[in-house]
Amino acid sequence: MDGLVISWIGALAGLALAIILILRKLNPVYALFLGAIVGALLGGANLVQTVDVLVSGTQSVMGTVLRVLAAGVLAGVMMESGAAETIAQSIVRKFGGSKAILALALATMIITAVGVFIPVAVLIVAPIALSVGNKMGVSKLALLVALSGGGKAGNIISPNPNTIAAARGFNLELSHVMLAGFVPAVCGLIVAVLLASMLKNKGVMVTDQEADNGDTDTSHYPPLGKAIVAPLVAVILLMINPIGSITGIGFLSTFKVDAMYILPIAGIIGMLAMGQARNIVKYTTAGLNKMTATVLILIGAGGIAGLISASDLSVQVVALIEASGISGTFLAPISGILMAAATASTSTGVILATGSFGEAILNMGTAPLAAAVMVHTGATVIDSLPQGNYFHVTADSMKMSIKQRMGVVPYEVMVGGTMTIVATIMYGFLL
Template sequence: MDGLTISWIGALAGLALAIILILRKLNPVYALFLGAIVGALIGGANLDETIKVLISGTQSVMGTVLRVLAAGVLAGVMMESGAAETIAKAIVKKFGGGKAILALALATMIITAVGVFIPVAVLIVAPIALSVGNKMGISKIALLLALSGGGKAGNIISPNPNTIAAANGFNLELSQVMMAGFIPAVFGLAVTVLVASLLKKKGIMVTDEEAMNQETEDASKHPPLKTAIVAPLVAVVLLMLNPIGAILGIGFLESFKVDAMFILPIAGIIGMLAMGKASKILDYSASGLNKMTATVLILLGAGGIAGLISNSDLSTQVVSIIDSAGISGTFLAPIAGILMAAATASTSTGVILATGSFGEAILNMGTAPLAAAAMVHTGATVIDSLPQGNYFHVSAGSMYMTIKQRMGLVPYEAIVGGTMTVVSTLLYGFLL
């Protein structure tokens, strides 16, 4: 905003207050807005300027909000039709019990990659994991790491809000950011399987009672695999036409520039028709919209506090510290993603804050937009599953774990996210 620079002290104070309020169980949206207001006032803004800071910040996320709402159609179709569960069960059945950890991680990765939120993906696969874990003698911590690590890997190649935010934050196509996450995601999956395999006899085991409680609805109501994969397949094909055309030099494909805001709902509708669920279009789209509402509200809150940070000199101070320490400016992108996602315990909110607050500084240090998006995005997966976020509690409940038991998983999740961040930083920050 012209003529206004908020003190970095105010920006940090506002962010700290938002985190404290979230930990105190205040609704995250109100916590983020209140942190932005208090931070702006502490940083030297008057009441009128504070409102302008919040408005400018929320306006900056509206492109992301529109695409997230559009993605609700695909998400609703995948979840409500049973298509996601069909895909998960097919993967686990294909690999068998001998490769249970790989099967569970891959199933969650694919379910998340096709547009299902990671907490929902974990809830979908968790009953299967508990049943398999009980039969094979695999501990809860290994099972949940397989689900969470697989979900993290799928999340960075998905049309989910976090990927949309990373693309929008650096003015890129969604398909570009999805493709950039593929190699880091493969490494993330491999590390997940390796670490979870080492932990499979460590900690609390699944009881017979917990395994028996996992009866799900009649599987005959779910679509067959050949129709369940139509929606995600259409979405991936349409999203990838433009980058494939650019790579291969095919003119008519390269000119196919249709935004994800159109592609994702279209894929959902085609998938519905393929499954013979045309009569459910209103129900599925309404369900998808309801599931996106909480995310949209949090994105608006994140936009408010991003407005505070982007109108402050915090990024200048961080860049000065990096310069004085002799650290390559390339590391600002992953560091921003790690810190912002840790602060908010949310991948998508962390990406919004990192791109909105540090995006310009990252690009000014010579980092290319795609490299910046990839590094911020993977950085946001390192320590995003902390207790102030809903994913921590949803995933703990899915595996009947206590808060203490769930906290024990955080370092292992950080290994998975850290691996993807290191791979992404080496690949896009130094090699390409």
């Protein structure tokens, strides 16, 4: 593959084909691979070079894949043990009915932030939301805006695949990217709560039958004190290095243990604290199964990222930005927005944006941490479209029709857009 430069036209054609195939319901992994193959061939590569492009691209995401698989241990423990449900219910009970919308958004944010996938976090909190919405007269539209907005906020400060991809894409520590997303996340949470509060009387209300479906036997769930052990250990271990860097404490700043070790260790410690050591095989297997689909999509995204990286598309984009007079800083959030919109996936959008435009973003003078945060928040803006599974999972969880679910998308864009604007101002212009 030495000296091979694929035409940007071929790269765009391959990306467009992949998007069309995803929209036509072809498995996203095959759609991404097929787009990469066709794009490479159209761009001037021969059959052998095309294979090299795909192999190179998929190899570039293996570091992310390893860390995502490791995160499966923590995710499996939190989901299978009932710890995530315990945390969510405790938050809602603590805030009470008068602050129901804030409680639901905060619960989803925290559940996502501790390592649970955002679709699963919404599934966990949805039954509680339906019950609360029925009692308090809050519409489904407002409930899902709160849940999805809170989940998006938690997603940019979590050890989830999207954050791992953002960190690895710019060779950063996971904890640094998580910490840098905190202020944008808080702003996203505030906007989600405000929007949901404004919409609580708009749209379809929750029926008694739907609320009854939210009744769940919680007798086997762990108490809150034990449920928070796993995420607390993970957060403490992940934050040691950045806290040391900020405070100038030498022995803390030299603590550089990769998330690949920290996340499984935290999951196992949490499992032991809950007295569930006998379920280690069950929980880790469930976590691995949850990660499998994401890992496959990441590999597919790596293939098409390899195509774009081997092309001169980034050169053309940089030239276009320079000619237009727009600040090169905007390339980072724009790439995240476009790639996530194309794939309807935050994690896939991040891996495509970092793999395809990462070098160009850095060449524009953007610092790696700033680039990671802006790409990451950008990927939360238009990632909830019908070609992705999140759209349908959340619609089913809230007993909404496709039309009703589409009505939530503009408000999700506002939440993601707020986080992106805050991140861009903070890291692109102020810091």
